[in-house]
Amino acid sequence: MISDYINKITVGNCAEVLKDFDGNTIDLTVTSPPYDNLRTYKGYVFPFKKIANELYRVTKEGGIVVWVVADATIKGTETGTSFEQALYFKEIGFNLHDTMIFKKQNPIPQIYRKRYNNEFEYMFVLSKGTVKTHNPIMVDTLHGGLKLNGTTYKNYSKDEQKREKLAKPVKDKKIKGNIWEYVVGKKAEDQEAKGHPAPFPSALVRDHILSWTNKNDIVLDPMCGSGTTCKVAVQHNRNYIGIDVSEEYCEMARNRIEIYEKQATLEFE
Ligand SMILES: C[S@@+](CC[C@H](N)C(=O)[O-])C[C@H]1O[C@@H](n2cnc3c(N)ncnc32)[C@H](O)[C@@H]1O
Numbered sequence: 001m002i003s004d005y006i007n008k009i010t011v012g013n014c015a016e017v018l019k020d021f022d023g024n025t026i027d028l029t030v031t032s033p034p035y036d037n038l039r040t041y042k043g044y045v046f047p048f049k050k051i052a053n054e055l056y057r058v059t060k061e062g063g064i065v066v067w068v069v070a071d072a073t074i075k076g077t078e079t080g081t082s083f084e085q086a087l088y089f090k091e092i093g094f095n096l097h098d099t100m101i102f103k104k105q106n107p108i109p110q111i112y113r114k115r116y117n118n119e120f121e122y123m124f125v126l127s128k129g130t131v132k133t134h135n136p137i138m139v140d141t142l143h144g145g146l147k148l149n150g151t152t153y154k155n156y157s158k159d160e161q162k163r164e165k166l167a168k169p170v171k172d173k174k175i176k177g178n179i180w181e182y183v184v185g186k187k188a189e190d191q192e193a194k195g196h197p198a199p200f201p202s203a204l205v206r207d208h209i210l211s212w213t214n215k216n217d218i219v220l221d222p223m224c225g226s227g228t229t230c231k232v233a234v235q236h237n238r239n240y241i242g243i244d245v246s247e248e249y250c251e252m253a254r255n256r257i258e259i260y261e262k263q264a265t266l267e268f269e
Contacts, residue, residue: 002241006218009230009242009250009257014222015047017243018054026058026241027133027217029065030208030229032200036072036079048085051222056092058220062132064212065094068102068200070121073113086124094126101179102204106186123180123208133212137176144172180207192256196226196249205232213238227253234260 002025010017034046055065069085071078090096100123107119148167182201193199205228209219215237221229224242226249233240234257242257244250 002218005241005243006239007234007241007261009224009227009244009253011245011247011250012243013047013245014243015050015054018051018058018222021054021058023057024060025218026220027060027063027238028209028212029055029059029063029220029222030068030200030205031066031221031223032068032198032225033085033223035070036074036081049088052085052089053092055222056089056094056128059128060132061129063128064097064131065089065124065126065128066208066212067124067126068121068204069124070118082122082124086122086126089124089126094128096124097127097131098125098178099123100125103179103181105181105183107184120179123204131212133214133217135211135214137207137211138173139176141170141172141174143170146170180204190228192231193226193228193252195252199226200228202228202232205229206236209233209236209238224253225249227256231257231260 001020002022005017005021033048033051059065067085067089069082071080071082073079086096086099102121102123104119104121107117110117147169182204184201185199187201187203189202190199209229209232213219216239218239218241219229219233220241220243221227222243224230224244227242230240230242230253240257242250242253244253
């Protein structure tokens with residue numbers, strides 16, 4: 001039953017733990033899998049297809065999965081695992097709603113191998129049917145308030161007819177683009193996750209949670225590591241579910257979330 005897992009961090013292989021959830025219950029998943037065995041997490045097994053199928057089953061109609069992933073380069077070629085995973089999600093029924101980019105403002109310098117320094121990861125935004133919640137983030141426009149000259153429209157079918165139209169001033173705000181930039185590991189709010197090798201920037205999770213959910217919705221991270229997704233969910237009065245295969249990371253996540261939980265006003269019915 002889903003209620004056994006709400007606002008808790010559970011130790012286990014998420015492919016197994018998710019089987020216990022009722023279908024159509026999760027509003028948003030924000031997660032990041034192990035990338036091509038780049039890092040050795042404590043004792044993990046990673047059955048991608050089983051996890052993907054469970055995520056489809058537990059996601060509500062109109063709900064979203066944000067899958068943050070990058071490829072390793074092995075023997076001169078990128079593996080392409082990210083693309084394979086995105087296409088598999090499509091095959092099982094998700095819409096590939098948006099391929100977004102997580103650009104790192106402070107990417108790790110790499111040994112030069114005749115290619116440009118890698119400084120981004122994919123954020124595949126997958127939806128189960130038509131997206132039910134989108135609270136778009138707005139940003140300033142470059143030329144907000146600027147008054148443009150009138151535009152002359154000519155009607156070519158009647159060449160003597162001309163029409164002058166005064167353009168409206170440029171709007172102050174526009175919907176943010178789909179390349180999102182973050183500093184990795186340096187912000188004060190991210191210092192709590194220091195013991196984990198690959199935590200999300202809290203700001204990245206915040207932007208997704210505010211975009212795709214409303215207060216009291218349920219946010220899942222089935223590979224929650226240091227618990228960033230769950231912590232940010234609590235900070236914004238969303239219910240969370242965290243799962244990680246490592247007991248040590250689960251403990252780290254619980255300690256991290258506890259302090260914010262005391263301040264939150266959550267309602268789960
Ligand atoms: C990229 S890290 C996620 C970090 C997380 N986003 C954070 O902010 O700390 C991937 C996590 O997946 C966990 N993991 C790997 N395989 C798993 C599985 N089958 N079930 C649950 N967790 C798994 C690892 O222990 C690791 O903590």
